[in-house]
Amino acid sequence: ETGVTQSPTHLIKTRGQQVTLRCSSQSGHNTVSWYQQALGQGPQFIFQYYREEENGRGNFPPRFSGLQFPNYSSELNVNALELDDSALYLCASSGTASHNEQFFGPGTRLTVL
Amino acid sequence: QQPVQSPQAVILREGEDAVINCSSSKALYSVHWYRQKHGEAPVFLMILLKGGEQKGHEKISASFNEKKQQSSLYLTASQLSYSGTYFCGTETVDRDDKIIFGKGTRLHILP
Numbered sequence: 696e697t698g699v700t701q702s703p704t705h706l707i708k709t710r711g712q713q714v715t716l717r718c719s720s721q722s723g724h725n726t727v728s729w730y731q732q733a734l735g736q737g738p739q740f741i742f743q744y745y746r747e748e749e750n751g752r753g754n755f756p757p758r759f760s761g762l763q764f765p766n767y768s769s770e771l772n773v774n775a776l777e778l779d780d781s782a783l784y785l786c787a788s789s790g791t792a793s794h795n796e797q798f799f800g801p802g803t804r805l806t807v808l
Numbered sequence: 809q810q811p812v813q814s815p816q817a818v819i820l821r822e823g824e825d826a827v828i829n830c831s832s833s834k835a836l837y838s839v840h841w842y843r844q845k846h847g848e849a850p851v852f853l854m855i856l857l858k859g860g861e862q863k864g865h866e867k868i869s870a871s872f873n874e875k876k877q878q879s880s881l882y883l884t885a886s887q888l889s890y891s892g893t894y895f896c897g898t899e900t901v902d903r904d905d906k907i908i909f910g911k912g913t914r915l916h917i918l919p
Contacts, residue, residue: 728907737810737895738850751906758826778912785849797840797907799849 699788699800707806708776716771716803718790726750727769728797729761734781744769773805781807811898821918826883828913830896831876839872839879840897840907843890850852850895854881858901883915891917902903 700719708714720727726745732740740753745762758774767788773780783804787797811832818826830839838857842850856872856879869882883890893914897907 730909738897738913740906740908743906753906753908796852796855798852799842801849 696708699786699798701784701786701800701803703803704801705741705804705806706718706784707808709808710776710778712776712807713774714776714805716773716784716786716805718786718788719768720786721798724790724798725764725767726789726790727767728787728789729769729771730785730787731755732785732802733784741771759771767801775808778807781805809900810908811896811910813894813913815913816911817914817916819916819918820886822888823878823885826886826890826915828881828883828894828896828915829878830880830898830910831878832875832898832900834898835901836872836874836877836898838899839870839903840899841868841870841879841881841890842895842897842909843892844895844912845892853894865909886915888919891915 699721702717728743729741732738741755742752743750747763755767760772763769783802785799787793787799789797811830814829822827841854843853844850854870872879893912895909895912897909899907
């Protein structure tokens with residue numbers, strides 16, 4: 696059983712650019728949630744995907760978008776990057792219901808200059 | 809909607825006990841507890857569900873007061889490995905499948 700993986704591990708972009716982050720869910724999990732974690736803060740919910748459909752969204756602007764593929768892996772896309780987008784981006788996979796435990800990936804550290 | 813955690817930080821000596829609290833202004837369906845060490849991903853510790861069901865860690869216990877929308881995590885006879893930041897995440901009774909995390913409690917265990 697493989698765990699949750701994310702790529703890349705680190706990324707540096709400049710303001711205005713676009714970025715795509717990737718997540719492979721744990722085997723057997725069909726739900727992926729994305730979080731943004733600023734330094735010293737808790738993870739902030741961006742959105743969740745369940746069976747390729749968006750299944751809930753936090754207070755993030757539309758320039759944050761995502762996809763889930765038939766194999767349940769997922770992408771997070773951020774357009775028109777802003778300095779405040781610099782953070783650790785975590786994805787977590789889980790079984791069908793959110794009252795199952797979420798398994799987090801190691802995260803992607805995004806720096807926007 | 810973000811749950812409030814207290815205290816913000818705790819320093820203990822190895823072997824001492826700690827209690828971390830989490831409270832919400834919304835009616836809760838579940839409370840999730842995670843520990844995150846510096847530079848690492850959060851690791852699951854415990855889920856407490858409305859109605860009393862618990863799933864979690866063998867050396868850590870927790871309570872969930874549904875009437876007060878509060879949960880507490882109990883760390884007994886703390887070990888050096890318990891150091892890290894503890895987050896509670898809450899899911900409301902409308903079951904919107906969002907888990908909202910608090911700002912965390914930093915725990916440092918001294919030898």
